[in-house]
Every structure is written in C-alpha cells, then in structure tokens.
Amino acid sequence: MSKEAKLKGVAHNAMDHAVSGLGFLTPHVTQYCAASGARCVRLSLLSSESVSSLQDLPKPLVLAAQACQEKFAQILASAGFQSGDVITAHLEFESQGGEAFTCRCVLHSARGKEFIAEMNSETYWSSKREDPFDALRKLRHGRTKAPLP
DSSP: OOOHHHHHHHHHHHHHHHHHTTTTTHHHHHHHHHHHHOOOEEEEOTTSSSSTTTTSSSSHHHHHHHHHHHHHHHHHHHTTTOOOGGGEEEEEEEOOOOOEEEEEEEEEEEEEEEEEEEEEEHHHSSSTOOOOOHHHHHHHHHSSOOOOO
C-alpha cells in the first residue's frame, strides 16, 4: 500500500475514532456548540499543539481532545509514520443543529499533500434499524427474527 493511501487511512481512522464512543469527543463538542452558539470547533491532533490553551473550551472537551491527540499518535505510528511526516492534522466539527454534526479530519503531509476524511452524523451510522442484529440474521438465515447461534 502506498504512503498516500496509508495517510488517507490515518485520516479516516482518526476521524472515525473521534466520532466513536471510544473517542467520546462528539457529545462534548455538540454540548459546547449548543451552549456557546458556536457553529464550528477546530481541534489539533498534533500533541505539539496544546488543546488546553483554548480558553473557552470546557474541561471535559479539552480532556477528550487530548485523548484523541494521543490516539492519533498511536494511529500514525501503527501505519508506519513518524510525527514529522505530518505537518498539520486537525478535526473540524460543524454543528448542524441539535446533536447533528459533520466531522472532517484534515492532514497535511510533509510532502505537501492533503488528506481528508469526512462524515455527517445523520448518514454515517446505520442507527435507523430497530434491531442491530437484523442484518446478521438475514445473512445467516435468509430471514429476520431468527435466533442467533
């Protein structure tokens, strides 16, 4: 796999982690946007750029962002990159009202290339299904409501 494809994967994995329950960043971002009236929050993923220096952000949001910085460093290293291979890396959250948002991860490589991974909270998850195991049942048994082994 090329370095460019790997960096695109790094951007996707960082964005995916940030919006997941493991990253636990999005509840804090959406609460902050609702309380402050902000439409956009931009957070650096590089640990060399301090998140805590952003004065207006509540502490839980700062702590979640710092944890995402640590996870980003792990994702970058696991893909075979060093911190100097990426000169900028940030997450951009844009409020769409209520709990809806878009998230974009933007990386700029030391070679001058840009890599973007983006999602919209209303279309990213398949949460409209009542039973999350329904698709698995269909695959295994060709029908719904069959017991899972």
